[in-house]
Amino acid sequence: MTATIVFDSSTLISFSESCLVGSLPFLKEKTGARFLITPEVRNEIVSRPLHVSQHAFSALRLRKLLDDGVLEVAEPPEGLARELLSIANSLFIIRGGPVEILQAGEAECVALLAAKGAGAIAVDEKTTRLLLEDPNLMLDKIRMEFRSKVEINGERLREWRKTAGAATVLRSSELLAIAAEKGYFKDFGKSEGEVLHAALFSLRSAGCSLTGRELGEYSQVRI
Amino acid sequence: MDEERVLERMAGGLKKANVPQLRALGSELAEESFLTGSPRLVELAAVSYSLGKFLEKHYITGSKRWKAFEKQSGERLAEAAKAVRAGREEDAERAIDSVVEDITEFSESMGRFQVDVVTKARVKIATDAYAHGASLGRACALAGVNKALVLNYIGVTTLSDKYETLSVRERLASARKVFG
Numbered sequence: 001m002t003a004t005i006v007f008d009s010s011t012l013i014s015f016s017e018s019c020l021v022g023s024l025p026f027l028k029e030k031t032g033a034r035f036l037i038t039p040e041v042r043n044e045i046v047s048r049p050l051h052v053s054q055h056a057f058s059a060l061r062l063r064k065l066l067d068d069g070v071l072e073v074a075e076p077p078e079g080l081a082r083e084l085l086s087i088a089n090s091l092f093i094i095r096g097g098p099v100e101i102l103q104a105g106e107a108e109c110v111a112l113l114a115a116k117g118a119g120a121i122a123v124d125e126k127t128t129r130l131l132l133e134d135p136n137l138m139l140d141k142i143r144m145e146f147r148s149k150v151e152i153n154g155e156r157l158r159e160w161r162k163t164a165g166a167a168t169v170l171r172s173s174e175l176l177a178i179a180a181e182k183g184y185f186k187d188f189g190k191s192e193g194e195v196l197h198a199a200l201f202s203l204r205s206a207g208c209s210l211t212g213r214e215l216g217e218y219s220q221v222r223i
Numbered sequence: 224m225d226e227e228r229v230l231e232r233m234a235g236g237l238k239k240a241n242v243p244q245l246r247a248l249g250s251e252l253a254e255e256s257f258l259t260g261s262p263r264l265v266e267l268a269a270v271s272y273s274l275g276k277f278l279e280k281h282y283i284t285g286s287k288r289w290k291a292f293e294k295q296s297g298e299r300l301a302e303a304a305k306a307v308r309a310g311r312e313e314d315a316e317r318a319i320d321s322v323v324e325d326i327t328e329f330s331e332s333m334g335r336f337q338v339d340v341v342t343k344a345r346v347k348i349a350t351d352a353y354a355h356g357a358s359l360g361r362a363c364a365l366a367g368v369n370k371a372l373v374l375n376y377i378g379v380t381t382l383s384d385k386y387e388t389l390s391v392r393e394r395l396a397s398a399r400k401v402f403g
Contacts, residue, residue, distance in 0.1 A: 003401050010359050013371050031402045044360075044370060054337070055371055092356065099258055103360030119401040124374070126386040127358035133388045141385055142356040146254075174398040181399075207359075207374025209383040217391035 003033035005170065006113045007071065008106060008123035009044040010207065012037070014172040016045075016058040017206035020199055023179040025070045030182045035122075036074045038112055040105040042066065074112055080163070081111035087160045088131060092142060093151045101127055110164050120168040122175060126209040131160065132167045172208045173200050173218070180223050192223050224255050226315075229267060230304035234297050237274050240284070245275035249344070253351035256365060265348055265366055266319050270300075272344035273326045283333050292329050296322055342368065349373045354382055 015021050028035060037045075045062045049055035065071045085107035090098040106128045113121045123129050130138040135157055143150045176184075180196045188195045197219050204210040229252065236244040252268035255261070274296065277283050303318035323341060330340035349366035350373060353359060363370050377383065389397075 001403065003403060005401065009370060010374065013374055017371060017375060027402075033402060049369065049371065052369065055369060058371060094258060097258075099356070100260060101356050101361055102358045103364050105360045106358050120397075125359035126353075126383065127356065127361070130386060130388070137386070137388060138356065145355045168397045168401055170394070170398055170401065174394050177395055178398050178402055204383070205375075205378040207376075207378040209386055211384045211387045212381065213384070213387065214391050221391070221395070 003031060003120070004036060004116055004118040005033060006036050006038075006109050006116070006118050006121045007041065008109045008121065008125065008128060009037075009041045010124040011122040011170075011172045011175070012041070012045050012062055012065075012071075013058070014124045014203050014206040014208045016061050018172075018199065018202040020172070020176060020203065021061050021065065023176055023184050024065060025068065026184050027175060027179045027182070028070050030179075033119075035071050036112060036116065036118065037071050038076050038105065038108040039073055040108050042073055044105060074116065076108045076112035077115050080115060081108040084110050084114075084160070084163055087156050087163060091131075091135065091153055091156050091160060092139065093153060094142070094146055095148060098153075102131070110167075113167055114163065114165045120170045122170045122172070124171050124203075124208040129169045129171070129209065132164060132169050135160070171210065172203045173210050173214070176200065176203065177218065177221060185223070193221075196221070196223060224252075224264065226263070226267070227304050227307045230300050230307065233267070233271050233274070234300040234304070236271070237278075237293060237297055237300070240278050242275045242278050245271045245278070249275065249347070250351060253348040254355060256348065257352040257355050257357055257362075260365065263316070263319065265345075266323055268348050269341050269344040269366075270319070270322050270326065272347055273330070273340045276340050276343065277326075277329075282335075286333060288329070288333065292325065296325060299325070338372070342372070346372050346376050350376055350380070350382070353377065 046059050049059040085102060085104055088102040089100040092099050109121060139152045176199060185192045185195045200218050232248055249268045249271035252264050256264035256268060283289060299318050299322045303315045306315035306318060327339050327341045345366040345368040349362040349368050352362040352365055359370055363373055
């Protein structure tokens with residue numbers, strides 16, 4: 001069965017800022033996977049930054065992925081995106097009131113993931129990832145930051161889990177590692193492993209939520 | 224948050240060249256803006272961070288233009304505080320917007336960087352919100368700043384080290400399964 005992966009803008013930006021955008025068409029060609037983005041993600045990675053000189057090149061690189069069919073735009077069910085946004089933004093109660101933690105674009109990605117029964121979501125930013133993988137860890141971290149009363153709304157958490165469904169979360173790091181396993185860096189010969197590790201460091205510097213410890217673990221990965 | 228008091232603290236921090244005070248105030252405002260979603264608190268945080276940034280640079284505070292800029296900013300902050308006290312919201316908004324415009328203009332004319340100091344302050348505010356729990360999208364929408372700028376800033380911090388869940392081995396196993 002063809003893999004379908006929904007991409008958040010954070011992952012695409014990490015790839016573009018690290019000059020690793022080429023790994024996506026490579027991965028698509030090798031695996032036949034479908035890479036989906038929502039209209040809002042397209043706005044974030046192309047439409048808006050295209051008019052800002054500093055970010056125009058990145059926008060053009062990502063636009064090429066759309067033009068070449070590497071990325072496909074898919075509309076998430078509007079009602080579902082709104083519902084997920086509402087649930088996420090009433091999950092955490094800080095100083096007596098709910099706090100908005102998620103934005104419409106991210107909620108749309110999760111909605112598309114759920115609606116399409118997609119294999120995974122590719123997201124480099126940490127909040128969407130934690131909401132899908134471990135909302136209680138999110139709660140612990142928020143409590144540490146605020147050093148005041150922070151609660152999680154249990155009912156809303158159940159609704160979130162039911163509505164968002166179970167999801168495999170990938171980051172640009174995992175996608176790049178898979179591309180490397182399939183030969184993306186083979187032109188570097190014996191240095192393939194070294195190149196992968198250096199590229200992962202670049203992804204981290206570009207904002208991929210990759211820890212120092214994980215970089216160490218990745219250095220043990222043999223291609 | 225008592226905005227009048229905030230503006231007075233800011234004006235005081237500027238007058239006394241108290242960088243830690245301005246930075247701490249910027250951080251408090253950033254946290255509060257995340258909790259409340261208040262655009263005004265974001266602007267005030269940006270002003271506080273920016274003024275602190277200027278005060279760190281000797282080439283700026285030693286310049287011929289600094290005294291005039293400092294005086295004008297102080298006056299505008301006092302004007303904003305007075306407007307808040309009198310309940311004149313629009314006047315307060317106008318005064319704060321003027322300070323932001325002045326800072327941006329001053330930064331562009333004096334600075335040695337492509338990104339002006341207000342944008343840098345917004346990146347800092349977004350990063351603060353991100354560290355406090357906001358998603359990247361939420362943080363950037365709140366602070367009014369581009370995602371790539373914030374991601375690049377986060378990337379050179381150890382912020383991500385706090386959010387580890389699965390091991391790399393588990394993640395790669397899942398990824399291989401997805402691709403079949």
